[in-house]
Amino acid sequence: MQQDLPHEETQTVSLPEALLYIDGKLRRAAGDKTYDNIGPWTGEVIGKAADASAADVDEAIAAARRAFDDTDWSRNHAYRFELLKKYRDLLFANRGKLVQIARDEVGSAIGAAARAQIDGALGGFDSLLACYADVKWQEDRGIKNEYGFDTKRLVTYEAVGVVGAITPWNVPLYVNVGKVVAALLAGCTVILKPAPDTPLMGSFMGELAAEAGFPPGVFNIVTSADPAMAGEMLTRDPRVDLISFTGSTAVGKKIMENGAATLKRVFLELGGKSAYIVLDDAPNFPMVVMGSMVVFHAGQGCAYPTRLLVPRSRYEEAVKALEMAYAGFAGKWGLYDEPTCIMGPLISKRQLERVKSYIDIGVQEGARLLAGGKVRTDKGGGFFIEPTCFVDVRNDMRIAQEEIFGPVLTVIPYDTEEDAIRIANDSIYGLGGAVFGSTERALKVAKRIRAGALSVNGGMSITGDLPFGGYKQSGMGREWGREGIEEFLETKAIGIRAS
Template identity: 40%
Template sequence: MPEFPVDIPDEFRHCFYVNGRWTRSDSDRRVTLISPATEEETLTLPLADSTDVERAVTSARIAFETGPWPRMPASERASHLRRLADETRERLPLLAQLWTAQVGAPISFTHQLIHAGQSRFDHFAELAGRYPFSERRPTRQGHARVVREPVGVAALIAPWNATFNIFAHKVPAALAAGCTVVIKSPVESPLDALVIAECAAAAGVPPGVVNVITADAEESAQLVASPEVDKISFTGSVPTGRRIAESVAGRMARATLELGGKSAAIILDDVDLSTALPALTPFTMPFAGQICFAQTRILAPRHRIVEVEEAYTAGVRALTVGDPWDATTDMGPVLNPRQYQRVLDYIEAGRQDGARVLTGGGRSPGLDTGYYIEPTVFADVRPEMKIAREEIFGPVVTVQGYDDIDEAVRLANDTDFGLSGSVFGADAERAFDVALRVTAGHLSVNGFEISPNVPFGGRKMSGYGREGGPEGLAGFLESKSVFMPAS
């Protein structure tokens, strides 16, 4: 087996993090990491069994019921979170390298985007010190004290594609609220959460507050179904999100679900393509399209459709596909053989349905090893086509025409998803008015942005609940009202 390309502590290779200690599993189950770029096995790591899951949940429950974390002043938790944020900041180069090593994201991409995760740790550390965890409201007979308390033990579950950045939406928010957590790492990218555990230990977070395991489907279901878990925060696929919702409904546990997307970028008729497309293109198929918020449907005025197709396709053709460790690479491989075949099947479905390939359409030429797919753009796409309706999670974008704004909005909303979107136009306020008509939780005008102080989340099959900002913190709190007599 080739040596793993990133230096990692020995504890990461053999242990989980439970109750403030690096703990070896009693099981001999292991998961093997495979490089998407070379198809070689690079590392084996522990995989949790049912005992490991129970141990992590019990640790979090005891820490919540008897430990100091939920009971300490918010200002004290904020101090711990500031130290935690500082520890993660020191490890950003490592986290960027792990992102590339585990799932093939280009190193130029990871070094830039890893800071988005860091900013979330900083944000919740600051928010924890000023959030209104209690307030007084006047009533007819006196006043009520509204107290916002931590929901309890939270299970935090993230996918493989952007593991640290997604956990950075969940972990500091849950901790700021006073929850204790079980972090369930994905088997494809298990190392990010172990770095967070190392940071928690270095920051002096009390034992049992942060627990980290790597678990497969059966053990993950056990975690979700545990009666000792009060809140599930999950990012991932719609089918898994639906199963989680069904599981927690029976015991009325809380859940935040951030699921898939099929986001539309609406290009208005007055747009300057020379400025709009450079702002849009990086977000149409970032990280080979393996990002939930990718703007995968471009909607353009029909009288400008050829102009848009030609300009956008030229930008896509200029992307460099290759070794993710090369700083000049724009796009690396997709994750694994299953993901590779899934994307190719969608491309073939687009052809069979009558869509026209403007560029790409197969394996990247000259790259015979690794799971590389050409950036692919389809034209002549009809709304009922599979490639226009389903989340592909690969480097595939469709271009569709519209006659007027009403049709553009109808096309944007003609999807089961409602996660993200964007509008580009010469008049930002006009574009804002169009954005208001799109049924999605997160939109941008003349660009694309995600900010730690602004809520992120979806509508329809894209899930429910919000992450980021005070709304993300509120998702880990319960409100209690205590009526008091007049003094």
């Protein structure tokens, strides 16, 4: 990969071709079919990716089924653990390449690429390995006398089977690791379908799996320009036992429909419209309010709090703090080479148009545009939009209810603590959130928010050893931690006649 160039200069990026990884082999798609990998910084082609056919996907499913049914992969716990430790070491050894892929393919600024994109994924891998020791494979439930004789009871836990992992483009390595590593540790075999926008991050995982010596069929990767074809096959095929999906709520509903015919187990991590609640007794009130800016990775995060709730009694103070914060950030984003930069472009032209359409909706709804709102073609041919903040927002506005998935913050005043809780919960989503205030009071509020991960006064509620997932239409099931591994296990009761 080339050396970094200043953002103001033309960046000639050339990434390796993203290959398929099926039945233990790295290869091109049927007929050598490829599609263009578009770089978010420039809007130009930065590489090629294998464009899998339906036959390629079918081969991956068949390989995963064979590896589960015909080998001892699901039962050889020690072997799996040692192999995944070797795989972990290879990922860590290739951290620099992974960071570069995140920068050029995902569009992450250096500060975001090194933190959430790669180090978060690598740290999460370590957490899953550590949590593996806590997973129970068998429990003795003692002897019970039923119908006049004793029965010794065991409960065993075993792998579900073949897993279809369908992942998004926003933090691809992080989500890929969360699904793939947990499923493999549980003893499942996996077909990973990365998002079309970020094929190389998934494909590179296959390259390292081949280097680690994964048995054929245990882990398979299919990339495709078609966002739906491979996913439709995985969700409908009776040979696939479980679907783990991260993405939009609309697609999650479709996956549930598709899986119903074969009663697949479904894990869904879907959209969010999380609340950032600042109580009137929050220490350093202006700084806490400034910390709500939606700028990290251009706001492309499902659990990112994008609704700022502030007390009406301190509303004007909050608005002034935000004016200062956005003005101070104006020249600090969209910089390819700046190590402290945390906001780059959006992933694609389609996403740029989506975010801009929501900004236009916010203006039409009567919210006041405090900062940003413009597409920035002066930053090059990539997909740049300004950090944007709306104030005077009502919670019934579309910009307060619908997931935008871009650098857009909506600011909503509330009257009382009960009002803040009501507004925060007045959403179809329930993924994450944050509460700031005196610790006891903030914790009390956090416990009443209907969401899966709550931060109190900046505490980390999303880490590799904690379960992550949503309430309501933010999904079902949990990823990461011991619970994330257990999502991929079945429970079996065994009774042994003792007398």
